[in-house]
Amino acid sequence: MNSRALPMTRVNGHTDANSHNDPGAAPEIVSELNDIDLVEGRQHFTKPPTKTYQAMLLLAGSMMIFHVIGINQVFGIFQAVPHLPEKEFYTSSRSNIKDAQGQDALVSLVGSIGAGLTWSGSIFMNPLIAKIDNIKLVTFSGAFIMSLGLILASFATRIWHLYLTQALLYGLGSSMYYFPLMTLAPIYFDRHRGFAMGTILAGSGVGGLVMALVLQFLLDHYGIQWALRILGVWNLAVAIPVSMVVRHRVGYGLGAQRQRGSQNRTRTMVNNALLRKGTFWYQSIGAFLQAAGNVVPLYYMSSYTVSVLALSNSKGSLFVSINSGVNSLSRIAMGLLADYIGRQNTLISGAMLSAVSVFALWYNAPQARFIAFVVMYGVYAGGYNALLPTTITEIYGVENYASVNGVMYFIRGLGSMFGAPIAGLILGSHSRSPSLSNNGDSTSTVGLGPIKRRFNDVVIFDGMLLLAAAVCVGYVRWLDARDKGAWRWKA
Structure with missing residues (x-):
């Protein structure tokens, strides 16, 4: 292959990112361009x-996501008060964590920190990934720390014990487990990158679907201590084959300097040129707001089922499971759709429609409309999470992917820590379990009025977060077209 025959534009010493996404380029040229990495003015073929x-890689990524995001998504079940009084859930009157009884905001903060650190750890993980050759060891070590956090949480008797174990240890470990594979996976795919990442991230929906049912079964039959221990051991067993798959791609991106002996590491910090761009700042604000809003339904879906709809806690777990299953299918479908109509277009549509579903279907919802919300929110919310990595590559270029992706996930981690605890403060401390008969049917709905009004306030708070996020990513789309000097309907 004659490298001089390849038409490439150069911007600041790097290949112009637009050349990788030019729909008019010949397929063979696009293929060759995507196998080139330019460092220090030289072409290196991979x-x-x-x-x-x-x-x-797709299978390993899905298995990893299954546990990391699946466990994050079903934390709300740990909060929910079951109809069986002898079971010891975190916020129930029979909880083994006495200072957690009825404290929605404090308990949701445990899950929010754990999930938030999963994302926020990107700011440290991307530089670490660029420096360490044995990425398998990093991946497995993260899974071990994550599992240790879950197992140690089973021995907690005070809420600060949960902050140390199920929040800090779990969150730091899950970040180390998550980012090596998620950072390296996109560079192994080219034209079908949207489909590939959608398939990997679909594991989160499957994880939420299965984890919700499994966790409810474990809690009902073995109690919270053994449920945590089983989850920890299960996660560690899955991590062994997953960690054996992940590796740096030879001669490309993060691992390139090891094969070439280059002293210049792949960029893991955002450069000054990007920091001056409006696209970067509005993308950051949108990432924060979307993450904050995205976790609220996941944490309080089960609680709404028990508190307002007066259904059993097992029904709440079933709704979480249905939402996760729909979300899983949606991520694959969104990835496929994005490859045809544009990744930014699909991301914006999903963000906007998820906000609409919250306002239209969750506010003051009876059972039938709430079920519709569970399904429709699962459909629309999956798009943003699946497509953010691919839109980062498209907007900022492959050479800036690691740095921008790390910052965006750090910001999303902060957003995750913000949304659910604020919703818990709005909801306040209350008894979340109406009087239920042995078959799980409501025998009394007295006192549901104040609880329902508080949940409506939570819905408005959540909907405004998601709507503002949709506006931000829409504006990023316009700014990106302006900066590139041309509007394209497919983007």
Whole structure:
């Protein structure tokens, strides 16, 4: 292959990112361009990954996401008060954590910190990934720390014990487990990157679907202590084969300097040129707001089922499971759709429609409309989470992917820590379990009025967060077209 025959534009010493996404370029030219990494003005050709390895990467990524995001999504079940009084959930009157009884905001902060650190750890993980050759060890060590946090949480007797274990240890470990694979996976795919990342991230929906049902079963039959221990051991067992798959791509991106002996590391910090761009700042604000709003339904869906609809806690777990399953299918569908109508277009549509579903379907919802919300929110919310990495590549270029992706996930982690605890403060301390008969049907709805009004306030808070996030990403779309000097309907 004659490298001089390849038409490339150069911007600040790097290949112009637009050349990677030019719909008018010949397929063979696009293929060759995506196998080139430019460092210090030299062209370096990389061997394309095999389809077998790509399939293994998709499977490993889905398995990892299954546990990390699946456990994050079902934390609300730990808060929910069951109809069986002898079970010991965190906020119930029979809780083994006495200072957590009825404290929605304090308990939700445990899950928010754990989930938030999963994302926020990106600011430290991306530089670490760029420096360490043995990325398998980093991945497995993270899974071990994550599992240790879950197991140690089973021995907690005070809420600060949960902050140390199920929040800090779990969150730091899950970040180390999550980011090596998620940072390296996109560079192994080219034209089908949207589909690939959607498939990997679909594991989160499957994880939420299965974890909600499994966790409810474990809690009902073995109690909260053994449920945490089983989850920890299960997670560690899955991590062994997952960690064996992840590796740096030879001659490309984060691992390139090891094969070439270059002294210049791949950029892991956002450069000054990007910091001066409106796209970066509005993308950051949108990432914070969307993350804050996204976690609220996941944390309080089960609580709403028990408190307002007067259904059993097992029904609440079922709704969480349905939402996660729909979300999983949606991520794959959104990834496929994005490859045809544009990744930014699909991301904006999903962000806007998720806000609409909150306002239209969750506010003051009876059972039938709430079920519709559970399904529709699962459909629309999956788009943003699946497509953010691919839109980062499209807007900022492959050479800036690691740095921008790290910052965006750090910001999303902060947003995750913000949304659910504020919703808990709005909701306040209350008894969340109406009187239920043995078959789980409501025998009394007295006193539901104040609780329902508080939940409506939570819905408005959540809807405004998601709507503001949609406006931000829409504005990023306009700014990106302006900066590139041309509007394209497919973007």
